[in-house]
Amino acid sequence: MNAVLAGLDLVLRWDVMLTILVASAFGLVVGAIPGLTATMAIALLVPITFFMDPIPAVGAMISCSAMAIFAGDIPATLMRMPGTPASAAYSDECYAMTRKGEAEVALGANVLFSALGGLFGTAILIVSAPLLAEIALGFSSFEYFWLALMGLACAIFIGSGSPVKGLVSLFLGLFVSQIGIDNPAGVPRFTLGNSNLLGGVDFIPAMIGLFAMSEVIRTMAAGAPDWSVRQTSLGNPLKGWGHLIVKYWPQQIRGNITGTAIGILPGAGADIAAWVSYAMSRKFSKTPEKFGTGHVEGIIESTSANNAALAGAWVPALVFGIPGDSITAIVIGVLYLKGLNPGPTLFLNNPESIYAVFIIFIIANLAMIPLGLAALKAGTALLRFPRRILIPLILLFCIVGAYAVNNSAYGVVLMLVFGVLGFLMEEHDIPIAPCVLGIVLGKMLEESFVTSMIKADGNLLAFFERPIAGGLGVLTLLIFCLPIWGALKRRRASVA
């Protein structure tokens, strides 16, 4: 109880609340701009968090990501252009409602059920994280090896269209994580004699490059044309909230559960949660024929899911230091910088910070309703802001952010290299998320493997000798084998 009160004391301060408010506004703006993702908002926010205390920094990232995921629904509804990939699953449905003159109903549902989904995910985070942390205290390098490998497997086989290209991305990320002297043998690897690379590749400039700079190059190449907004005036978005809650409560609950579960899964995040939930909603609907014609049922289920997934993704991030999605991949880097090293001992040594995180999640999701409604009013004006001005300004912000990491031009060089790499990867349909997870998890994977092998004197079977490690190992191997088995089965069927 004392830890909860201490957590409240950490959060209920004017500087923390102001930070949450400003970060929320930033998240709403970035999320509402098509092409700029929630992950990009977080990557751009990171350099600013260097200058904050740990709790405001974490609060900024939580509120910014929650708002950005919701705000992605605004252009999806008004222009059929999802602001973030998490809104892509139901942007056609939302836009169909706009064409019927019901944009306010779709956007109202997005605000309400995003907030409720976020609160549900938070509740699961609050209940499950401490329990899991207690179990995780008994984990050794064997379990961590499997957890890291499972995170990578999920990212490849669940999170990307082509498993081979997902693997290419993952191996690129693993290669980047191997650069430098920070490895179990303590020898410099792939530094090309450059002293900057001895310490490894700085994570933050790499993220700014992969997520923000790559998008800037793409938009600049296209000439940064302005968007055309279909419906510019909205009615009352609060209309029919009570009716929607009463009529669609099963869809909402199902979306919440699916979203949280997918969020907890290492490597899979809000966008996958929304796609799966939308498909489930259609499958279990009594009126599947209405889907695609501007029907709010699928929107409610999937918009609940993507915000629930955000909180769910924090479960493995806080308990094991393994990112649930690309947003928490960046957050983990910031937690380390702030001395809040994620892992089960954080729950023992710093419980007030954990409770502060929980409280911030609740505040951010409650604040989403008033701020989201205000954003709907401002949304159409924002979408008329000329992109030709906006995109160069974002690039300058990327440059300054990358510079601020070490106050050195080396950060800008890294940002540029990873920006071009990210641009080329996306041009070739190579997903970026597995690469990011490879960079984040590569060190953990290698360290836990080598440490385990030193303990077990090189006996690989030791990875299956402890019960939890064995279970995790079998599960991980299944994640690797099932898609291959499925592909072989489809091939056999097509030959027959």
Next chain:
Amino acid sequence: MRFSDLILGLLLLAGAAVLFSAASGLPPIPGQAYGADVFPVLTAAGLAACGFILTVGSVRAGPFPLAQTTWVRTPGASFRAAATIALVLAYIVLTPLIGFVATATVVLTGLFLVVRVPVAQAIGIALATALFTYLSFNMFLRVPLPRGLVEGFLP
């Protein structure tokens, strides 16, 4: 520009070969079976396997263009992408010489002109943004952006 899976596969195979040769020279941990070379070698093997699958898949799929133009067909798209990258490179080179405000103004103006913002508007917004960014980062966030030409004029 988008290369075919054949080119992509061959590039990955070549990259894997380079990585393998660099990794195989890494020293082991004394007395241990697994050292600094294990993960890089596994990574090289993984990249080689992906390259092989992409190459074979592409050959089996039959005749194909080696490279496809997607957005590059849009007039000026390649120039705009290259100019964006070149302007970031210019930032890296020029900042130590003339400082942040002057460099940011030049780079931003260049970027605005690339997407056809009128010249006067481009210079005005670029200068105002550079000054605002410099002052806010230097004064509030304590990021020592290089002063250069504004040394003595601004804090």
